[in-house]
Amino acid sequence: MAALDLALFHVPIQRKERTFRSKEELTLDYTDTELRARYRFGREGILFLSDLVRDKLTRQTNRNHALSVEQQIMVTLRFLASGSFLQVIGDTLGLDKSTVSRVVDSVLDALCEKRNQFIQWPTNLNQTKAEFYEFAGFPNILGAIDGTHIRIKRPHHDEPSFINRKGYPSLNVQAVCDAKGNVLLFSSSHNVILNCQSAVTPELNFRNQSHYSLFHITKSLY
Template identity: 50%
Template structure:
């Protein structure tokens, strides 16, 4: 059996046999899916996905189309699909006809770009005037005096980690990370704690 595998790899004359490159049609699902279908698959509607693509385009776009590079749109959709489903990278790759290693690289790259943009979107009031504005907003909205933030938490489902696996099982019996966020009266996230 091992010899058969070796012949499959090396060929009859002992030269390595190269598998032919396969280029898949990776047309965007954005054109084919309505907003409800996009939300079910990616947790964002068309406008949200297009906004994310717009803010990361400069950092994810390849300078050439050499080697059939993935478009920024496909990179964002791969990452969003992984975030939304919490499934295996292999499964995400199978759905878009990409290798697991490609999916892994894309998720890492998109995640790094998005996390580098945190200071633009997550802010905490630093001066007294900002805090007073938020307090007034909470008071006008719900009659709550002196409130500077609304806090909540949720469990984000994850794959079972190989290290310290029992520490990531929540009270409902699945693996997750507990995330807590604070927002102001306009639902702007102030500070998130993992």
């Protein structure tokens, strides 16, 4: 009957107009301080990452609301920086959850393909030691160690074990780099030095021999 009534009286069907939420926050028109507060990267860093993966992320589309490469990078950085759910990121930036999920997956895949440009295992540890000595005057140094906290979602089990001294859940990770700042090891293992599976490990196996002195340099906290 409803269809007949529509035909008889020519009542136009009201189609729901598609609306797009505002994406005003996805812009580089902030100061570097504001960008770092939101994305943990300044303008230069965001543009560097964008250029690095532009060939993988440029979308062949004529849609007016397609995300630019820079915006895709910013969405991913907001997700990584905040540790929030995809839905929360979408609500904050005016995007659907499915869009955020697709963007984050694409960006992370593209960045992982570039990992060998920045993560390098040492192939000549004598050269590494020589570079540390030339840089800072320390002999027999294999790497510099420091740690950081990576924010995560609140775990369902044993949550108190993941709450750091600042009151939010995180993974406590350590990184080892060489004299040039290249990352040699990145791990959340409790005993990262003894358990590491990198080219540094064979050298460390000699640490108990009196004729073999090797060190990692770090701050007094360690």
